[in-house]
Amino acid sequence: TLLSSCEMDKKELLVIGHRGAMGYETENTLASIQKALDLGVDMIEIDVFKIKSGEIMVFHDQTLDRISNAPGNIEEYYIGDLKQVILDGNHRIPTLQEVLKLIDNKVALNIELKGTNTADRVNFITNYYAEKHGWSSENFVISSFNWDELKYTRELNPDRAIAVLTEDEAFDEAIAMAKELNAVAVNPWFKTLTAEKVKQIQNEGFKVYTYTVNEPEDLQQMLDFGVDGVFTNYPDRVQ
Numbered sequence: 001t002l003l004s005s006c007e008m009d010k011k012e013l014l015v016i017g018h019r020g021a022m023g024y025e026t027e028n029t030l031a032s033i034q035k036a037l038d039l040g041v042d043m044i045e046i047d048v049f050k051i052k053s054g055e056i057m058v059f060h061d062q063t064l065d066r067i068s069n070a071p072g073n074i075e076e077y078y079i080g081d082l083k084q085v086i087l088d089g090n091h092r093i094p095t096l097q098e099v100l101k102l103i104d105n106k107v108a109l110n111i112e113l114k115g116t117n118t119a120d121r122v123n124f125i126t127n128y129y130a131e132k133h134g135w136s137s138e139n140f141v142i143s144s145f146n147w148d149e150l151k152y153t154r155e156l157n158p159d160r161a162i163a164v165l166t167e168d169e170a171f172d173e174a175i176a177m178a179k180e181l182n183a184v185a186v187n188p189w190f191k192t193l194t195a196e197k198v199k200q201i202q203n204e205g206f207k208v209y210t211y212t213v214n215e216p217e218d219l220q221q222m223l224d225f226g227v228d229g230v231f232t233n234y235p236d237r238v239q
């Protein structure tokens with residue numbers, strides 16, 4: 001039928017909840033992640049730092065002040081003090097394990113490595129959840145703007161899915177890095193994209209997941225460009 005042939009032509013667009021669903025709940029909190037799950041995303045994106053006492057915490061900024069009642073660099077905190085910090089909306093900063101327990105392998109998880117020296121511990125924790133808690137290894141994607149952390153991730157784990165984040169228009173470098181890492185995706189800022197750039201990356205064998213696309217007209221444009229997925233604060237806006 002016409003309908004089924006249209007549907008066959010339609011490309012699958014991966015909907016990736018940005019910091020959970022930060023359009024609706026405080027970013028990178030359990031509430032935000034639950035909201036993304038409720039909205040039916042395909043994947044959830046979180047940011048992580050390693051703190052002084054060694055835990056991997058789910059948080060976006062280097063410093064706490066923008067969305068909390070506390071000052072200072074998150075990497076200088078010990079877990080006891082950090083768990084006292086109150087975020088906007090009366091939330092606490094979750095550990096990576098708390099997030100893994102909540103998502104429970106229901107959707108894929110993109111862990112963006114922020115700060116320094118996170119690759120090793122994140123690899124350990126994700127392997128542990130794959131081996132002991134039934135997570136599919138394919139449900140983990142590691143990304144970073146810090147490509148050294150991605151290189152280290154690859155050294156530690158030949159199978160882990162890696163996405164190369166880039167914020168400028170230097171796509172050739174990002175593609176070269178993706179080849180070196182045997183990555184699955186190149187993730188550009190949507191404002192740097194054109195239909196040709198999307199094709200160029202895809203022709204090299206990589207998916208294009210673009211961030212952070214919130215406005216309906218931008219979402220439509222990214223669909224028209226043929227991207228494979230979008231990071232969005234409003235997962236329900238993608239029809």
Ligand code: G3P
Pocket residue numbers: 018045047060112143165187211212231
């Ligand atoms: O992974 C895409 C996007 O999250 C990267 O930018 O600043 O939101 O972490 P940022």
Ligand code: CA
Pocket residue numbers: 045046047112
């Ligand atoms: Ca991020």
